[in-house]
Amino acid sequence: MKFGRRAMLRLTACLGVATAVRFLGPDPVQAPGRYPSGSPPTAAGPRATAPVRASAYRLRPMTAYAPPSSALARPPVRRRPFLRMAGTGRGMVLTFDDGPDPRYTPAILRTLRRYDVRAMFFVCGEMAVENRDLLREMADDGHVVGNHSWSHPLIPRLSPGGIRSELGRTSEIVERTVGDAPDWYRAPYGAWNRRSFEIGAELGMEPLGWTVDTLDWREPGTRAIVRRVREGAGPGVVVLSHDAGGNRQQSVAALRTYLPQLLDEGYRITVPGTAPRA
Structure with missing residues (x-):
């Protein structure tokens, strides 16, 4: 895997620079290796029907986490992902996975721009490389571009080299496109x-x-997505939605409904701070 010059410099520097995470706090997690469905899904799924390049990665999200790690690194090697915010009052984070997709991402960006709020987009490298204009639009609007791997694989089934390639290639394409590599990543499923x-x-x-899963990947209907967001809303909540990986018209329509409602109820839609660079 070939990294850009700036990415290589950062990899060297990160060994001596601590990452500051100011307002996210980890929650208790499920037992390692446990899947909601009882067994992990297969590594294949249906492709999108529209003529947009994408891989067969639309499978059921999972919430299995790893056992503790004793390895030392900077930023720290976490034992679990951050699942919610802490100390931000009525702040909430909206996140969108699997894109960018020119069929749905632009409409989501327009809605966020209309209400002048920021969100997080966890992008897949194979989608990003075909839609760099949307990456630039995200960055220009002040959204956080996160890393969601290159091809949306089941990470625990990959070798260390495979994991490094999936994450590294995606960070590289994001950095080459918007000028900065991602500070945040989310494992597929x-x-x-x-x-x-x-x-x-x-x-x-x-x-x-994430704290709240909208389950929009199931296409449950716009009302069901809105209901899950409204019922799960609260200080520090991180909401999981998708802007690719299938038909996301319901996700687009739901955002138009629940976003102004959350704002009217006094919630502040925000994004986490970035990690310091050397």
Whole structure:
């Protein structure tokens, strides 16, 4: 895997620079290796029907986490992802996974721009490389561009070299496009392992999970998505939605409904701070 010059400098520097995470706090997690469905999904799924390049990665998200790691790194090697915010009053974070997708991401960006709020987009490298204009639009609007791997694999089934390639290639394309590599990453399906925490830290990234899963990947209907967000809303909540990986019209429509409602109720839609650079 070939990294850009700036990425290599950062990898060297991160060994001596501590990452500051000012307002995210980890929550208790499920037992390592446990999947909601009882067994991990297969590594294949249906492709999008529209003629947009994407891989077969739309599978059920998971929330399995890794056992503790004793390895030392800067940023610290986490034992679990951050799942919510702490100390921000009525702040909430909206996150969108799997894109960017020119069929749905632009509409989400327009809605966020209309209400002047910022969100996080955890992008897949194979989608990002085909839609760099959308990456630049995200960055120009002040959104946080996170790393969601290159091809959305099941991380625990990869070798350390495979994990490094999936995360490293995506960080590289983001940096080449917007000028800065991601400070945050999210494992596909929420399936983390010890190596992913270690390699993420080596690449200068902190792991972020979620508090509320909208389950929009199931296409449950716009009202169901809105209801899940409204019922799960609260100080420090991180909301998981998707802007790619399938038909996301319901996700787009739901955002138009629940975002102004959250703002009217006094919630502040925000994003976490970035890690300091050497």
